[in-house]
Amino acid sequence: MKLLDTLHRWTGGLIGLVLALLGLSGTILLYEHLWIGVPGASDPLRGDLASVAVATEKLMAAPGAQGIIYADDRFGLHQLRLEQDAGAYASQSGEIAARWASQWERPELWIFDFHHHLFAGDNGEWVIGIAGLAGLFFIISGAILWWRTRRTFQLRLWPRRLSRPSIVMHHRDLGIVVAPLLLISIITGTMMIFRPFALGVVAPFGPVAETAKALDPPKYKGGPLAAKPDYTAMLTEAHRRFPDADFRILSLPREDGDPISLRMKQPAEWLPNGRTTLWFDAATGELLGARDALAMPLGAQAFNTAFPIHASRVGGWAWRGLMTVSGLSLTLLGSLAVWTFWFRRPKAAKRSARAALVPT
Template sequence: MKLLDTLHRWTGGLIGLVLAMLGLSGTILLYEHLWIGVPGTGDALRSDLATVAATTEKLMAMPGAQGIIYADERFRLHQLRFGEGAGAYASQSGEIATRWASQWERPELWIFDFHHHLFAGDSGEWVIGVAGLCGLFFVISGVILWWRTRRTFQLRLWPKRLSRPSILMHHRDLGIVVAPLLLISIVTGTMMIFRPFALGMVAPFGPVAETAKALEPPKYRGGPLAEKPDYTAMLTEARRRFPDAEFRILSLPRKAGDPISLRMKQPDEWLPNGRSTLAFDAATGEVLGARDALKLPPGAQAFNKAFPIHASKVGGWAWRILLTISGLAMAMLGSLAVWTFWFRRPKAAKHPAKKTALASI
């Protein structure tokens, strides 16, 4: 138990600040649709094919346009994507509401980048993944260590004093209360970073090999991007194949030969941007392939539910409030753990000098 206690303290001391910042930034992102503050977010949602097709043709004709994230019930503006982090919000009729040349001009974008990449791309994802695994150990070991002191439990939202004993008692007792929420947040977040971990978590739903194969994006080859792709024809074909689905993300090819990709969300899908996809030949607009997310193996469908749970895209306000508690608790527990470990460490006990006995002759 002493070894577990030492590992728990060192885990908190070394990784606690990262977990605290992830908890705080994640909590802020839960409410981004409320504070972005761009005109048009309250417009009525227009998802009919004619309107979406006309707007798509208009927006994608803009120089440098690389794709669109379509408006939905939560955020009723289209997000147009350009290169190098540039973008724009546009109304559902195709009028530009605001533009930016870099993600640093939009707080919702750089906070998202920090929460997902720590501003460091793939390297940052690895750091977050390791922090997630450490956080998982932190929660499990904390529950085990709490059990031996369970009789002194006292729930406080804030330490009684900012002394080391009070902070440790608060850390222990608040931690056990929010442990289930922290476990859900950490597990679902880590699943999106480390695929082997995710496959292990969804293994009870089906064969791992089958799930892994289903999660791999299909590869298609087509011709070079046409000068004026017929987006209306593509959207019409997509609506024919998935008549009840919402248009979510349109993406141009990243390199020659790649298809134009369209993601759609069917009513029974949890993911806000869906996983039902169509691939169109960039040269001709012909359908190269389509994938129905609701027909994926059970393991893949279980994996696709991790992000909606993690980001409160399901469950309404009740679940969002619980995740808010989880995020704020993680921020508090992580930051106080680092502070007590590095700046409030117990002082070494001072042993009185041994008196030298004088021998008498």
């Protein structure tokens, strides 16, 4: 038990700040649709084919256009993605409402980048994934360590005093109360970072190999990107295939020969941007293939629920409130753990004095 306590304290002291910042940034992102101050953000959604096609043709004609994240029920503006991290918000008729040359000009973009990549791309994802696995260890070991002190349980939102004993007691008691919410947040977050971990979590829903194959995008090859792709024809074909689905993300190929991809969201999908996907030849606009998210293996469908649960895109305000409690609790627990470990550790003299009183 002493070894477990030591491991819990040291890993918390070393990685607690990362978890605290992830909790804080994640909580802020839960409400980003409410504080992005751009005219038209609250416009009602016009998802009909004609409106989307007109806006798409207009926006994709912009120099350097790379794709569009379409407006939805929460955010009434299209997001145009341009080269070199530039972008713009546009009304659903295709009129530009705001531009930026870098993500640093838009708080919602750099907070998102921090929460998902720590401003470090793939390397940052590895750090976040390791922090997530450490978070699981904290929850399990913390519950074991709390059991010894369960008779002294007192729920407090803030420590009685900012002394080390008070903070440690607060840490244990608050931690055990929010442990179920933290478990959900950390498991779903880590699933999106580490594919092997995610496959292990959804393994009860179906064969792992089948799930992994379903999640990997098919490898289609076509011609080079046409000078003026017929986006209206692509959207029309997509709407014909999935008439009840909303248009979510249009993406141009990253390399010559790669297809244009279009993601859609069917009503039964939880994932806000959907996983129903169509691929078109970038040269001719011919449909190369389509994937119905609702026909994917059960394991893949279970994986697709991780993000909407993590980002509270299901469950309405009640679930968003619970995820807010989870994020703020992680912020508080992580930051106070780091502070007590590095700045409120027992003095060496006091530790020696206590050791001298222990009979040998």
